[in-house]
Amino acid sequence: MNANTGSSPHDLRNRLVDAILKEDVSGLRDARVETAMRAVPRHAFLPDATVEEAYANKSVTIKENPDEDALPLSCASQPDVVHFMLVQLAVREGDDVFEIGAGTGYNAALLKYLAGPSGQVTTCDIDPDVTAYARRTLDENGYADVRVVTRDGALGAPEFSPYDRMIAAVGMWDLPAAWWDQLTVGGRLVVPLRWRGLTRSVAFRREKDRMRSDSVRMCGFLPVIGQDGERNGYIDDDRLVRLYWDEDQPIAPEPLREAITRPGSVVWTDATVGPVESFDGVWLRLSATERATCRITAKPEAMEAGLQRPASPALSPALVERDSIAYLTLERTAEEPGGGARFRLGAVGYGPAGVDLAERICAQIRAWSPARTVEPVVTAYPADTPDSALADGAVIDRPSVRLVITYDS
Known part of the structure; x- marks a missing residue:
């Protein structure tokens, strides 16, 4: 569809990015992410939306849930959230990136733009309709080299690992053990993590025996299928x-x-x-x-x-x-x-x-x-880590991970 009533997609895209940078309260900035969002055409990944809808700062549903009382099955994330999560991820030229939650393919295109010709992006989703949609839009927009796989994101994609960067575009209640094996030491994981009724985008840096956050920001995401805690x-x-x-x-x-x-x-x-x-x-x-x-x-x-x-x-x-x-x-x-x-x-x-x-x-x-601006440090440990090896703080146990939430002040 993508009909518009005046302004060009290029102008609307630049206005959206300008508004994100002006209004976003996350405080996170990266010139490379800004450039990517000005370059990759979001409307091309949302063919059923008008251009104005594609460049509004809001999420767009791409697959409804047949249960009228349930959340949609798949959405294109709100652009300001896409922006700050990409800043949290800090993709470098040449990075190998894994994304959980293929959505429209738009986020994978941004990741590929940031990773450059020498980098590689693999995106996955458990729903074959979603991966088929993402495959089509990526191919149509010059991103045929992005891998799209259909599977449970909790399994990762070990055949293409290890990864320098991993990002989830769905709310996670647990951090699957497979992710620890597939993310390099020194790599980064950005995940909408759910605990105690809240969801926060947590940016972890992978260390030898733990992951430690350096950024925690408010967000909202559809919960991943299969985690029912x-x-x-x-x-x-x-x-x-x-x-x-x-x-x-x-x-x-x-x-x-x-x-x-x-x-x-x-x-x-x-x-x-x-x-x-x-x-x-x-x-x-x-x-x-x-x-x-x-x-x-x-x-x-x-x-x-x-x-x-x-x-x-x-x-x-x-x-x-x-x-x-x-x-x-x-x-x-x-x-x-x-x-x-x-x-x-x-x-x-x-x-x-x-x-x-x-x-x-x-x-x-x-x-x-x-x-008021002080953030907690969220440290994640494998589930078999003994209490004596945990940082001080509130411990939240999950099947695959032990989370410790700590304030220094």
């Missing part, structure tokens, strides 16, 4: 309030049903944010200090019925222990000079231990407030 359930009879947690956490929705029918107890801090300021770091700190950290979502009808509003109703951190729950909340305070609104952060607790849980959330709000 996340659990969810409603905590109210009307199915308006839902929790998401990991299988290693002793969380059950049923004991919370009575708690949230009673009035909650709110604990406030002095920390405030503006209308566009992120408080994402509070959740990260909770995941590094509180094993009870999970995610809560609440539909508008729940607040209309009296539930205290979560800070972000679609996506807020919570603590759950047995029959008690607390979660992050906020309220508008007096406006700043000049009319800017401010919002005070706090926590609301329900159940016998609700106030204690709310106080524990507030402790992490206070730790975050004076150092």
Whole structure:
């Protein structure tokens, strides 16, 4: 289709990149990635979208899920996320790169542009419809030398390894053992990693016996097929309030049903944010200090019925222990000079231990407030690593990996 109403694809592409560089709050920049995104035509990988849609800063679904209540099966990622993840990956001329999640083929084309004529890119997907789409678009746009394979990305592609760079374009709950064997020591892995209800793009550097992060940024991705370690359930009879947690956490929705029918107890801090300021770091700190950290979502009808509003109703951190729950909340305070609104952060607790849980959330709000841009270090170890060999921090065990989340301050 790709019909447009005025501006050329070249102009729209440059405007998109200009907007990403102006508005992106990740703080990550690389002139080579900028050049690649100005050169590779995204619209050519999205033939069913208009040119304007192709160069809007939003994801585009390429394969719907037949289950109307489920997420799409495949999407073209949002361009600003593509940008900062490529900066995190730091592909060099001549690198051998492996991508999990072929999507439209656009990201593989960018990777090939960055790796250059002497580099090699292999992209894979478990869905043959997706790989067929990517193969076609890559061939049509001059990237026939990109390898496209159909398989479970958790297996990697050992026949083409080792790799200097690996990147996942799907949300991963675990880091498969095969990836350790196929990524060179000194290489880099960028992965949307899911833990304690959140997803962050983590850039790891591969060391001999571990992978250690040097960048952690907020993102959102469709979860990979085949990793089912996340659990969810409603905590109210009307199915308006839902929790998401990991299988290693002793969380059950049923004991919370009575708690949230009673009035909650709110604990406030002095920390405030503006209308566009992120408080994402509070959740990260909770995941590094509180094993009870999970995610809560609440539909508008729940607040209309009296539930205290979560800070972000679609996506807020919570603590759950047995029959008690607390979660992050906020309220508008007096406006700043000049009319800017401010919002005070706090926590609301329900159940016998609700106030204690709310106080524990507030402790992490206070730790975050004076150092809002500080990121945790995420260190990944093979699953058989003994406790004595782990870094200090919160340990999260997965089938193939042991994650340690650490703050230095």
